[in-house]
Amino acid sequence: MSNLFHSVRGTSDFYPPQSILFENITKKAKRIFSIFGYEQLILPHLEEDGLFKKGIGEVTDITQRQMFKVAGKDIVLRPEGTAQIARSYIENSIYKHRDFCKFYYTGSMFRGERPQKGRLREFHHIGAEAIGSNSFYLDAEVIEVAMRIIESAGIEGAVLKINSLGCVKDKDKLSSLIKEQLSLKSGQLCDDCRRRIVTNPLRVLDCKKERCRDAVSSIKIDNYLCDSCYEHFHSLLKLLSEMGISYVYEPLLVRGLDYYTNTVFEITSKRLGSQDAIGAGGRYNNLIKSLGGPDIGAVGFALGVERMLLLLPKPEEKPSADVLVAYTSDYVYKDAYDILRKLRNYGVSSVIDYKNKSLKAQLKWAQKAGIPYVVIIGDEELKKSCVIIRNMRESIQQEAAIGDFPEIIKNLTQGSKE
Numbered sequence: 001m002s003n004l005f006h007s008v009r010g011t012s013d014f015y016p017p018q019s020i021l022f023e024n025i026t027k028k029a030k031r032i033f034s035i036f037g038y039e040q041l042i043l044p045h046l047e048e049d050g051l052f053k054k055g056i057g058e059v060t061d062i063t064q065r066q067m068f069k070v071a072g073k074d075i076v077l078r079p080e081g082t083a084q085i086a087r088s089y090i091e092n093s094i095y096k097h098r099d100f101c102k103f104y105y106t107g108s109m110f111r112g113e114r115p116q117k118g119r120l121r122e123f124h125h126i127g128a129e130a131i132g133s134n135s136f137y138l139d140a141e142v143i144e145v146a147m148r149i150i151e152s153a154g155i156e157g158a159v160l161k162i163n164s165l166g167c168v169k170d171k172d173k174l175s176s177l178i179k180e181q182l183s184l185k186s187g188q189l190c191d192d193c194r195r196r197i198v199t200n201p202l203r204v205l206d207c208k209k210e211r212c213r214d215a216v217s218s219i220k221i222d223n224y225l226c227d228s229c230y231e232h233f234h235s236l237l238k239l240l241s242e243m244g245i246s247y248v249y250e251p252l253l254v255r256g257l258d259y260y261t262n263t264v265f266e267i268t269s270k271r272l273g274s275q276d277a278i279g280a281g282g283r284y285n286n287l288i289k290s291l292g293g294p295d296i297g298a299v300g301f302a303l304g305v306e307r308m309l310l311l312l313p314k315p316e317e318k319p320s321a322d323v324l325v326a327y328t329s330d331y332v333y334k335d336a337y338d339i340l341r342k343l344r345n346y347g348v349s350s351v352i353d354y355k356n357k358s359l360k361a362q363l364k365w366a367q368k369a370g371i372p373y374v375v376i377i378g379d380e381e382l383k384k385s386c387v388i389i390r391n392m393r394e395s396i397q398q399e400a401a402i403g404d405f406p407e408i409i410k411n412l413t414q415g416s417k418e
């Protein structure tokens with residue numbers, strides 16, 4: 001069987017019913033985005049390498065090891081959406097006509113490193129970015145949107161973990177506090193983290209290796225937030241409580257990307273195991289400016305669709321259509337085909353057999369596929385300008401005039417949906 005082709009390692013095929021579940025998550029998310037006034041951005045999969053080095057940071061796992069390079073050029077398959085949206089926002093001068101915007105996006109993201117458990121080469125994000133305000137109310141809104149999407153997907157028990165890194169000054173202070181405390185334990189850290197203490201101490205807090213987590217768990221960080229960042233963070237926490245959004249304050253929560261300032265959050269589920277994040281986000285008040293745009297605050301999040309799918313039960317198979325147009329013999333196939341088209345023009349989801357099945361076999365097919373109605377086209381009925389409508393669930397049938405039946409079917413099938 002060596003001539004069989006396989007999907008590339010670290011990529012996934014979604015086929016029914018999983019693809020239907022995927023689509024439902026996306027549809028519901030879009031509905032929520034629209035309720036909250038977010039507009040869609042559709043951006044390319046390809047970006048310049050430099051955008052992420054500048055945006056995410058030179059010494060992050062993504063830019064150092066995980067970029068999916070496209071051969072021969074400084075072009076990569078996008079690893080995440082935020083830097084890209086910032087690029088688009090600046091390049092297209094969107095800020096010149098609108099000083100405040102809220103965007104969402106859905107689509108594939110890529111990592112170039114060897115795939116491992118819980119880490120895919122191509123994965124899917126649903127994300128949002130709200131650009132142009134420092135208000136903590138906006139942080140709360142963004143968090144609410146993320147939580148609502150998770151909830152609407154049917155995922156229960158997701159936990160919001162939250163922290164504040166503060167402004168650049170506070171982050172520097174936090175970095176040196178971590179550096180100070182972890183230098184004493186450097187023997188305990190992995191090779192990467194020993195390097196990170198020097199290059200990017202905050203990243204040590206993100207290391208998944210047990211020995212590093214142990215070292216980190218014993219460190220104590222005093223308040224490093226300046227008055228205004230403290231105020232921002234605690235106002236947000238208070239507001240979240242008032243909104244009924246429960247959270248866990250995690251003083252050592254950082255995110256692996258350099259652009260974050262102030263609020264950072266992660267939404268996790270215990271059921272995912274060690275890679276427990278469903279999604280994450282936070283504020284990035286300096287990113288837009290650092291990429292050459294105006295000096296404005298922004299906040300966003302991204303949720304992993306594959307992670308959400310892992311948390312949902314296998315969906316039931318759903319019928320692919322509401323109506324099967326069945327024929328009693330070859331002689332009436334063309335009539336049946338015309339009726340099929342008529343139904344579709346009425347907006348009724350309908351299918352027909354293309355395999356010359358007997359009527360009995362067609363009905364069996366409808367039964368097996370869970371198609372609720374069958375319209376039977378027969379010689380005798382056609383002579384009377386009639387068809388038979390069969391309700392498969394109740395095993396009852398009625399005759400209907402050809403002129404009336406599309407309307408009848410439309411009412412029937414709409415009635416059977418929520």
Ligand SMILES: [Zn+2]
Pocket residue numbers: 166167168169170225226227228229230
């Ligand atoms: Zn500050």
Ligand SMILES: [Zn+2]
Pocket residue numbers: 189190191192193204207208209212
């Ligand atoms: Zn480590």
